[in-house]
Amino acid sequence: MGNSAIEIAGLRVVRGGVPVIPSLDLTVPVGQVVGLLGPSGSGKTTLIRAIVGAQIVEGGTVTVLGLPAGSAALRRRIGYVTQSPSVYGDLTVTENLRYAAAILGMDAAAIRHALTDVDLLGHAGQSIGTLSGGERARVSLAIALLGRPDVLVLDEPTVGLDPVLRRDLWELFHRLSRSGVSLLVSSHVMDEAARCDRLVLLRGGAVLADGPLADLLARTGTTDPEEAFLALVDQAAARDASGPAGVAARDGAGTGAGT
Amino acid sequence: MSGEASAALSAPAVRDVPSRVMTVGLTAATARRVLTQLRHDKRTIALVVLLPCVLIGLIAWMFNGTPVLDQFGPLLVGLFPMIVMFLVTSVATLRERTSGTLERLMTLPIGRGDVVVGYALAFAVLASVQALVIVGFAVGVCGMDVAGPIGLVVLVAVLDAVLGCALGLGASALAKTEFQAVQLMPLVLFPQLITCGLLMPRDEMPTLLEWISRVLPLTYALDAMQQLAAGGTWTDVRGDVAVIAGFIVGALVVGAATLRRRTP
Ligand SMILES: Nc1ncnc2c1ncn2[C@@H]1O[C@H](COP(=O)(O)OP(=O)(O)O)[C@@H](O)[C@H]1O
Numbered sequence A: 001m002g003n004s005a006i007e008i009a010g011l012r013v014v015r016g017g018v019p020v021i022p023s024l025d026l027t028v029p030v031g032q033v034v035g036l037l038g039p040s041g042s043g044k045t046t047l048i049r050a051i052v053g054a055q056i057v058e059g060g061t062v063t064v065l066g067l068p069a070g071s072a073a074l075r076r077r078i079g080y081v082t083q084s085p086s087v088y089g090d091l092t093v094t095e096n097l098r099y100a101a102a103i104l105g106m107d108a109a110a111i112r113h114a115l116t117d118v119d120l121l122g123h124a125g126q127s128i129g130t131l132s133g134g135e136r137a138r139v140s141l142a143i144a145l146l147g148r149p150d151v152l153v154l155d156e157p158t159v160g161l162d163p164v165l166r167r168d169l170w171e172l173f174h175r176l177s178r179s180g181v182s183l184l185v186s187s188h189v190m191d192e193a194a195r196c197d198r199l200v201l202l203r204g205g206a207v208l209a210d211g212p213l214a215d216l217l218a219r220t221g222t223t224d225p226e227e228a229f230l231a232l233v234d235q236a237a238a239r240d241a242s243g244p245a246g247v248a249a250r251d252g253a254g255t256g257a258g259t
Numbered sequence B: 001m002s003g004e005a006s007a008a009l010s011a012p013a014v015r016d017v018p019s020r021v022m023t024v025g026l027t028a029a030t031a032r033r034v035l036t037q038l039r040h041d042k043r044t045i046a047l048v049v050l051l052p053c054v055l056i057g058l059i060a061w062m063f064n065g066t067p068v069l070d071q072f073g074p075l076l077v078g079l080f081p082m083i084v085m086f087l088v089t090s091v092a093t094l095r096e097r098t099s100g101t102l103e104r105l106m107t108l109p110i111g112r113g114d115v116v117v118g119y120a121l122a123f124a125v126l127a128s129v130q131a132l133v134i135v136g137f138a139v140g141v142c143g144m145d146v147a148g149p150i151g152l153v154v155l156v157a158v159l160d161a162v163l164g165c166a167l168g169l170g171a172s173a174l175a176k177t178e179f180q181a182v183q184l185m186p187l188v189l190f191p192q193l194i195t196c197g198l199l200m201p202r203d204e205m206p207t208l209l210e211w212i213s214r215v216l217p218l219t220y221a222l223d224a225m226q227q228l229a230a231g232g233t234w235t236d237v238r239g240d241v242a243v244i245a246g247f248i249v250g251a252l253v254v255g256a257a258t259l260r261r262r263t264p
């Protein structure tokens, strides 16, 4: 309990009549950068929405910092970055942060600090409408950083950024994790795996594998995350075909999780 | 793993804090944010303030030399701001949904009332400007003659415009999805337009429609304006004014109570 930031047991989410997440168990440890990797449509956003309490769920429990997801007390302690930047296009960068700062009870120094973290201090007075997509995404990230949250849940925060910025942001994520923040960062780009302390591979709303990259590579006998993902998909398919039930297949895939 | 999770449920390490529906500071912060957005959006301001004037101007021109403007002008001065503000508010809150800003906002320590009432306050400022301009234009430029006190015409016009905001906010909070929010717009507007007494005097309507009209706020808005056009005073319209104010508060309470933190 004490060393996990997020605990999910038997989570079930139905969207548009489809069980998008049939039944999911997951533990995210404290103070690590955990990558939530999976192809588009694998359920990353749905899972993240369940963690921040924005998703209507059908069953199971999601516990964040010891409290049920969506609890009022968590609203100061979780930073959430939505997949598309959630910023007001007709406000300036600073005006956007000022509103969030008012809600979180932060001051102007905190706004400057957050803008410095995402390297946008030079754009403070600029209207969101005139920013590039990557800059907008970083404003959205700055808002999530503003309240100095204990848990950061970021939905594809590095998509569309240039390589230098991406490297800088990953460095920021690790700096935050060293200071005790727990991060869950989703991506559909497999080569971001190397930057995470721990990986959760998602496919079809189920956890395909969960563990450090080195373990996954060793277990699958592969040399890069994409190959490992493919090998795991093949293994799961083979087990589904031969095994008696999906439950057995899931248990099999879960043995490497080492939780 | 699941054992740990259920242990967490039975003995939470941290206690949850009560969630406040509304606080003065955060409602004001929301109002300030929406007003800043409006200030940057000159086109919406122009649309909101000028469109009703253009419509009134066209009608005055069309019926030049007849008593139509004096008869129906006050009704339109009550109606146009309400419709325009309803649409503007609905679109603004719809944008808040589609942009994802509402989703994140609902994960932050802000009350649902802070969002709904903050929006209402900001739009009420715009609505008041609009109502003042349109009454001024109808009376000063188009020569509309109102038998009742002009101050009351302004008051009712402002209330009607704020009613439009409140209905827009209430309806969009009630909607579960963006799609429902769009569907609710005509659903809120058209029954009121048909039964409010503009198309046909309410006492000539089929009983059922007349009954429906009694539970819809626009009926009272137009009745107040009709009374004022015919020379009515405060005693004639205070009942209507109270009902309109009640609907404004009611729509905002419904909005604050139904805005969802979780969506499908
Ligand atoms: N609002 C919705 N209604 C119905 N189905 C949805 C909705 N949103 C997402 N889905 C479906 O849920 C699945 C997972 O989506 P999502 O969580 O967005 O995946 P990812 O973020 O990994 O791309 C997809 O098959 C998608 O089509």
Ligand SMILES: [Mg+2]
Pocket (backbone or CB within 6 Å): A041, A044, A045, A046, A083, A155
């Ligand atoms: Mg997604």
